[in-house]
Amino acid sequence: MVLGGSITALFAASILSKSYREVVLVDRDKLIGVTEWRKGAPQTRHINGLLARGHLALEEMFPGITEEMIIGGVPLSDLSGTVRWYFNGKRLKQVRSGLTCVAATRPIMEYHVRRRVEALPNVTFKEHYDIVGLVATPDHSRVIGARIQSNTDGTGEEILHADLVIDATGRGSRTPVWLNSLGYGPIEELGTKVGLGYASRHYKLDPASDPFGTDHSINPVASPTLPRGAIFTKTDNGKVELTIYGILGDHPPTDPAGFNAFAKTLAAPEIYEAIVNSEPLDDPALYRFPTTMWRRYDKLTRWPEGYLVMGDAVCTPNPVYAQAQTLASLEALALGRHLEDGTPPDPLAFQRDVATIIKPAWEMTTAIDLSFPGVKGRRTWLLRLQHAYMRRLQDAATRDSSITGAFMRTAGLVDPPEALMRPGLIWRVLRSSKAKPAPVKPVRQKSLVR
Known part of the structure; x- marks a missing residue:
């Protein structure tokens, strides 16, 4: 059973369908056939995007879906070639790099992915159901289902049993409360x-x-x-x-x-x-x-069998960097690897793999957030050095398109952040950038609209 109807939930359901006889996806909203924003997911009214690595994962899970979306009127973009980037007020030099991604609105992206999941014969959708809580064994060592309730017909709670339950309900996830009631926790939570x-x-x-x-x-x-x-x-x-x-x-x-x-x-x-x-x-x-928020489930030493948490329910990075859907796609592929041997996934091992996926993206974007003086957080000498280097790199990318390409491979989660520290790239950055890039003239406060 997958709790939630998000893109994370759809990714998880597609992976689970290869290993389980039946997969049930439960959500409060109507899902089937929906092409507009959903009340239960207010962020669907805003730009959401798969980064280049997420696009590769999407195609791996749903072969041919890129072509389907293009035929359906969705543009195909190149992250460093057809995207016009401005950093520190200056335009980066563009280069075609093959870092492709589809520019679909969130409802249309969900619609195309949902159609693929709907077509799976062993996946069913329970729409218009609120998720009330988990069901566990008497000793709380295993989650065996969830309590759900229709939000349309006034009927009472019902119990839906499952061998595996996955929380993909997003940032508002009740997992910390549910785990605490079962005797697990506390959950460490990071954020900026x-x-x-x-x-x-x-x-x-x-x-x-x-x-x-x-x-x-x-x-x-x-x-x-x-x-x-x-x-x-x-x-x-x-x-x-x-x-x-x-x-x-x-x-x-x-x-x-x-x-x-x-x-x-x-x-x-x-x-x-x-x-x-x-x-x-x-x-x-x-x-x-x-x-921002990262619930460190990976640091627990005890965890109930039969229960996993994915996507925004674990981590919601700054949405400006468009990482969430890509991280969810990589977590779904990791779930598939945990199911390859035909046995139920080890929950703690899976949560630790999820943390491994999240960590480089989290560290990269947290470092960017801390480049803003008003954002509270600890700035080590190493972080200040990173900020200085990134200013040089972004300045150099206004003159050298190969630096833009390398930068976007990291921003697109194709390459790890360490790739920006390769000696050859550092040399090009130092050669092409100004020692002290001229700052952008700030907008005067009186002209800012509040």
Whole structure:
């Protein structure tokens, strides 16, 4: 049984279907046939993306799905070739690198993956069911199912038994509470307060104002001197999608005039020039993300058999870096490896593998978050050295496209962060960058829209 109807849940169900006679996926929402955002998943109104490594994992789980989505009107993008990146206010030099990813809106991505999972003969969906709690053996050594309740017909609780239960319910997961009630824990939780807020809107682009050219996306990244950023991308069915964001409470307004004014302060002026002449398809929607979170289940020494936790229920990194879906896809592939010998997965061994997948991405993005002076956290001399090197690297990438390619291979989780420290790359960075890159002139406070 998979708890939740998220993309993580769908990945898990597809993997489980190869090893179990029956897989049941339980969620509070209607799922089948849905192509719009879901009330139970408010982030589906905003840009979500698979990084390059996640795209490879997606194709491994669902061969041919990329072509299906392209036929269905989803653009294909190259992370360093057709994405226009701005770091510290300056545009990186682009290069085609084969770091492909599909630019689907979250509902459309889920729809295509869900169709594949629906087609599996041993997978069923229980829609419109709230998950009330776990069911365990009397000694609490094994989870044997879950208590669920319909949220449409007023019927009472029912117990659904299962040999294996997976929590894929996202950041709001009740696993810490459930484990505590069974006598497990406490759970160590890490996090960084980033005070992020992002607002999204969709448009029908005016051809006369099209800023993309041969690119698919324009992404000015927030920096310490201008802690605002955006992702402006072509997406499915001829729409363009804009998410603008600010950290430490500097959130974009949701009234159209305020939204546009916020967009006007971005490091990529072509975004504002495009949206003011295009037709909005909806109103801006805001999502607040106060803190990153990593629940360290891998550090427990005791764990009930028959129970696993995946995806955002374990870790929700800063969504600006678009890592969550990719981490979930890699965790699903790890689940498949744990099932290869035909025996139930060892829960603690699996949670430790999940932590191994999360750790490099978490450390990389936490380091970036701590480059903002207002974000609280410990900055060691090594971290300060990393920040200085990254400023040099990003400056060098404005002149040397091979550095952009290497940078995006790491950002896309294809290469580990250590790849950016290879001697040959360090030499190119030092050769191509300025010793002290000129800082971006900060936007004056009085011009910022609160």
